[in-house]
Amino acid sequence: MKRIALMGMPNTGKSTLFNRISGASARVGNWPGITVDLTSARILLGGHIAELIDLPGIYDLHGFSDDEQVVRHFLEHNDIDLVILVLNTSQIDRQLSLGLQVRDLGLPTILMLNMVDEARRHGVSVDQQSMSSQLGMPVAMISAKYGDGCKEALQLAAQTMNRESHPTPEHLRDRLSPDDRIEQEMEQIVRSSVQMPMELTDQLTAKIDRILLHPWLGLPLFFGALYALFQFIFTAGKPLQDGVAWILGYLRGGVFEPMLATAPPWLHGLLLDGVYNGVGTVAAFVPLIILFFLVMTMVEDSGYLSRAAYLTDALMARLGLDGRSFVMLLMGFGCNVPALMGTRVMRSRPLRLLTMLVIPFSLCSARLQVFVFMAAALFTPQQAPAVLFSLYLMSFAATFVTALLFKGQLRSDEPFILELPPYRFPTPHQILQRGWLEVSHFLRRATKFIVAGVVLVWALTNFPGDVPPASAYTFAGMIGSALSPLLTPIGIDGQLAIALIFGFVAKEIVIGSLAVIYGLSGDPLMQLMACKLDWVQGMSFMLFTLIYTPCLSTIATLKSESRSNAFTLFSVAWSLILAWGVSFIFYQGARALGY
Amino acid sequence: MLLMPSHDLASLKPGEHATICGIHADENLHHRLNALGFRVGKHIELVRRARFSGPLHVRIGSTDIVMRQSEAARIQISHRAA
Structure with a gap:
């Protein structure tokens, strides 16, 4: 069986020509020397059954892109009786380089100048005879899209294939050896001095997927x-x-x-x-x-x-x-x-x-610190884990x-379609x-936003200047008592309200702020809180702390990631409303049940 | 190869193969599917389905893709009777 290679530059209508010649008999398969699948079809040409292989489009026979290497390796490992080279007539001034490169291979070749219909509209005309004699190969003018000239071109192709003998793959390997040397040297230098993420083979990826994507596991x-x-x-x-x-x-x-x-x-x-x-x-x-x-x-x-x-x-x-x-x-x-x-x-x-x-x-984890402290102060060691667990459920x-x-x-209009890439190991450099x-x-x-927020809270809890810091007489204390109509129904008093204002900056400082507010720390603080609060109040405070707002850094990040003040404001407002609602239902519910 | 009446991709069972014979999607989705290699005449395999009517894992050539059933239902296939 004869073998015909279909070559050409990208976007010259090469695949259109392939489909026109091959009809519906195309199949995908492996070839010696290369690792990618190529489309091929059996066709009848000049009384022979021939296999037509659609090679990837290339700009340069001696180039080093993946496609260019595939084409070269294919030529070096497969016996070829004819090359059909497809170029775009309108751009022949730039594309003829590939024609000359292919000619130098010495394979029987026919040049098919495609898209003649378009070229004619652009006023491009080609002297077929002159080009053919200078190139030393037959030249056909076709329109693969409309079929013009295709029949004649294929006849010419059959004559070319039958007339000439062709060089062996070994012979081509000699011709292309300078390129192979460059490829090898490239690979060697890259391997010894460039880090690339390692990609697992498709088979290994499929095996790992069988476990990691298992329906139950x-x-x-x-x-x-x-x-x-x-x-x-x-x-x-x-x-x-x-x-x-x-x-x-x-x-x-x-x-x-x-x-x-x-x-x-x-x-x-x-x-x-x-x-x-x-x-x-x-x-x-x-x-x-x-x-x-x-x-x-x-x-x-x-x-x-x-x-x-x-x-x-x-x-x-x-x-x-x-x-x-x-x-x-x-x-x-x-x-x-x-x-x-x-x-x-x-x-x-x-x-x-x-x-x-x-x-x-x-x-x-910052909120967890607050809850661990409060749970230890207000609940028995047996109850505390259940309290923490219930807070996770609430979250x-x-x-x-x-x-x-x-x-x-x-509502997201984005269809959920994701590619599953093969597993890879990223390089340390990439990660760092x-x-x-x-x-x-x-x-x-975030820095400016957070520093400004911390300064503001400091000012609120330290001014006016002649009162004890974080006491009821500071601005924060005044805000706390002003909010009491809102906070009393959820069991939070003025002093805890000040702690919530601190908590707005960062949950890490809530316990510290309670120490300042009550003037005690460690175990004495726990004992005092156990006296001043019952468990219903404590739980209500924890629920509010869980939901109302994570911290100033989170808000700063929300703002910088969403690039929207309105969204940030909405997020903060919604969490405040939800926190109040949940605490209200819990506190009033528990009180109504007699706790 | 015997072609049976067409179904959509979501009706395929794990391990079954088929050929795409139509894509009914708006331009955006169509474009995205095209870029991932979904074309009429292409061979497609359903590798697995997630539990609780979750997404499908399909393979086109050497590309693995996950998609929700709603998207898969837009792709018409003809079963390839073995």
């Missing part, structure tokens, strides 16, 4: 993997955060306190309790964000993220979200800030906004309710670069 494995990542981020993050806190404390005590010792008290307070604490709040997030993005980059670039989305999509679709939202939501249980930044993988804005709206309800409930309520407004990018992004966008 898939989800448990996903949760297991997530739990492990979570543990890693926060186990490794804790000592780093402690380190940052230690450095900040050391600088404050060792450098800034002595420096400002003679400054007026208000300046001392503004700079240290305001600005410096604000910077400290930002700095405390940095280790977590670095770790989170190191891990997320690894997960994202490994190809697992789209598989996690596949596994969880059934549930999330009913909430108007998709599988990727779920991954971010769970990450939010560590820290809301990087989880919000992680929503960038979503292209559809409504989907992204809805996800950003629900992430702040994830019970993050999920707030997420689901919010998603269900707003999925109508934030991404981690650094995200941190610098966070620092640039």
Whole structure:
């Protein structure tokens, strides 16, 4: 059987010609020397059955793009009786280079100048005889689209194929050896000095998928993997955060306190309790964000993220979200800030906004500190774990309710179609670069906002200047008592209201602020709170703290990620309303039941 | 090869093969499907389905794709009787 190679530049109508010649008999198959599948068809040409192979379109026979290497390797490993070279007539002045390159191979070749209809309209005319004699190969003019000249061209092709003998693949290998040498050298240099992500073979990917996407095992494995990542981020993050806190404390005590010792008290307070604490709040997030993005980059670039989305999509679709939202939501249980930044993988804005709206309800590790303290103060050691668990359930409930309520407004028009890439190992460089990018992004966008917020809260709890800080006589205390008509129905008194104002900045400082407010700390503070609050009030306070707003850093991130003040404001307002509603129902319900 | 009356992609069972014979989608989705290799005449395999009527995992050539049933229902296929 004869073998015919169909070659040409991209977008010259090569495949149109292939379809016209081959009819419906095309099949896809493997060829010696190359790893990609090529389309071929059996055709009848000049009394012979011949196999016509559609090679990838190339610009340069001696080039080094993937397609160009495929074509070269095909020629070096397969006996070829005829080359049909397709070029665009209108652009023949630029495309003739490929014709000359193919001629030098010495294979029997016919040049088919396609799209003559278009060329004629552009006033391009070709002297077939002259071109043919100078090139040393027959030239045919065709329109593959309309079929003009195709019959004659194929007759000419049959004559060319039968008339000439053709060089062997070995012969072509000799001709193309300079290119092969460059390929080899390229590969060697790249292998020894360039890092590329390693990609697993399709078979291995399919095998791993059989386990990781298993109908029953898939989800448990996903949760297991997530739990492990979570543990890693926060186990490794804790000592780093402690380190940052230690450095900040050391600088404050060792450098800034002595420096400002003679400054007026208000300046001392503004700079240290305001600005410096604000910077400290930002700095405390940095280790977590670095770790989170190191891990997320690894997960994202490994190809697992789209598989996690596949596994969880059934549930999330009913909430108007998709599988990727779920991954971010769970990450939010560590820290809301990087989880919000992680929503960038979503292209559809409504989907992204809805996800950003629900992430702040994830019970993050900072809120957990408050709850652990309160649960220990107000409940027995037997009750405390159940209290914590109920708060986690509440966190999920707030997420689901919010998603269900707003999925109508934030309806995603994005079809859920994701490519599952083969599994890959990202390079360390890729991971580090991404981690650094995200941190610098966070620092640039959030610092000003957070520092301003911390200074404001400092001012509220320290002015007017002649009263005890954080007492009922400060502005914060006045706001607390002004809000009492709102807060009394949910069991929160003026002093706890001040703690909530602190909590607006960061949950990490809520317990610290209670220490300032009550003038006690540690065990005595716990005992005092146990005397002053009953468990219903405590639980109501915890529910409110869980839902009302995560922290200033989260709000700053919401604003920078959504680029919308209205959305940020809405998110904060909705969480306040929901928090008040939940606490109100709980507090009044419990009181009505006689607790 | 015997072509049976057409169904949509969502009706395929895991491990079954088919040929795409029509795509009924708006321009946006059509474009996206095209870019991923969905074309009339292409061979397609349903690799697996997620639990609880979740998404489908399909393979076109060497490309693996997950899509929801609502999107899969827009793709007409003809079963390839083995």
